[in-house]
Amino acid sequence: MAYVPVPKDLTKVKTKVAFNLTKRQLVCFGGGALIGVPLFFLLRGPVGNSVAAMCMMLVMLPFFMLAMYEKHGQPLEKIVGNIIKVAVIRPKERPYQTNNFYAVLERQEKLDKEVYDIVHGNQKLAAPAVRKRRKDRAAG
Template structure:
């Protein structure tokens, strides 16, 4: 009997069902539920053929969200990082250095180096 131990312990993912992690499993179940709801809701309205394509397009992002990892970030963390860097904190970031020791000497009445 052989037990496989990953080389990097932090990359270990515990599987719960069909070899999927909990995140992957719940995203897959939610995607199937969303696809069924879209198909049953839109099938009589726009036709079953078109509704099947719409349900695939609706469920795909939710299914991908469970498997997405980029630089150790999940999809939500990645989207938040992009929003912060491109929208919230976008713009010029001027560099201004401060010499704390120089300021400390001048505030305390120490020696003047000018």
């Protein structure tokens, strides 16, 4: 009796459309053929068959890489995009920043006290910044 291995994780199984290729692979191979084959026939006369074939392969190689290369579930254009973001777009120095929970609680407590003082009319206890804002509003 023949046994067929069935993968445990079926999310990595891709549906095949034609010739045991996915839609992505068919589109990339079609694009490569659409550009590479006419280039071969245009260059075959002036430079010879072998040079034309090498040029055709060099032009079609990126399309084949886009169709076939995948690392950690990401296609080539996402990998290249991530490399460009890290190397060019984002800043080289990324300082470590945290949001200290204790500092947040202290700021919230100070704001609560300030609001309480404003609501209950304790002018002396209100923070100086609040008094300054009140003066600015009264003047302006």
